Amino acid sequence: MIDLHCHLMPGIDDGAASLDVSLQMLEEAAASNISAVCVTPHYNDEMTCLEYDRRFRILVKQTLLQPIRLLRGMEYKYSDLLNLDEFVTLGGSSYLLVDFVAPAIDLRNVENHVLELKRKGYRVLAAHPERLFDLQDIPALKQLARRGVVMQMNTGSFIGIHGDEVKKMAESMLRCGLCHVVASDAHGKTNRKLFVNEAMNYFRSNYGDEIVQTLFHDNSRLIIDGKVPDPVMPSVSLSPFDHIRRLFVGA
Numbered sequence: 001m002i003d004l005h006c007h008l009m010p011g012i013d014d015g016a017a018s019l020d021v022s023l024q025m026l027e028e029a030a031a032s033n034i035s036a037v038c039v040t041p042h043y044n045d046e047m048t049c050l051e052y053d054r055r056f057r058i059l060v061k062q063t064l065l066q067p068i069r070l071l072r073g074m075e076y077k078y079s080d081l082l083n084l085d086e087f088v089t090l091g092g093s094s095y096l097l098v099d100f101v102a103p104a105i106d107l108r109n110v111e112n113h114v115l116e117l118k119r120k121g122y123r124v125l126a127a128h129p130e131r132l133f134d135l136q137d138i139p140a141l142k143q144l145a146r147r148g149v150v151m152q153m154n155t156g157s158f159i160g161i162h163g164d165e166v167k168k169m170a171e172s173m174l175r176c177g178l179c180h181v182v183a184s185d186a187h188g189k190t191n192r193k194l195f196v197n198e199a200m201n202y203f204r205s206n207y208g209d210e211i212v213q214t215l216f217h218d219n220s221r222l223i224i225d226g227k228v229p230d231p232v233m234p235s236v237s238l239s240p241f242d243h244i245r246r247l248f249v250g251a
């Protein structure tokens, strides 16, 4: 798995508080079968592309002994996109990680800007839309997905870390084919940690193994390769009988 959204950069905004925490997060990532992590702090006026590169190079040197590859990335607010023409993309791909920070944004107005970015060669990966929008926004989210916006949902959303409402929205979006990839959005080692193993277990026990391969592994690779993953339509949740069968025969 490539974790496409992770606040691993030490001492920046509300991400890893220190290098020590970054190293602990990488250890947990290795234990969760993660091969690469995009280091995605929040963009702000001081975090220019040059400043990002400087800090990223230092972090790469400091974590050389870790078995995880670090990739570049930044989490932009939608409003940032309107004022910038130089970006840190995810792993050098064409993708920008974008937080739409609802409810101030009318998703219907986003479409034209997404198309404008596309003309400039950028694609949009929407960061955790399940945390920002409601059921009534699903038609607008579907329209954005048709325009090529790819939806990244958080591990924690599916296991209730962000509350019941977010979990319900995450499951609804998943059933509508609006979850393309799952990433951690981890901020440290306590309440906002990776939760990758926990989320994989959730998907495995509710929808089977295949979807874990697609949402965590295959699609994160496709995005780093600059491709657009197909919508993922999960088969119906496993029945109680299926759960018992998996327990006893491992099928």
Ligand SMILES: [Fe+2]
Binding pocket: 005, 007, 075, 127, 185
């Ligand atoms: Fe984030």
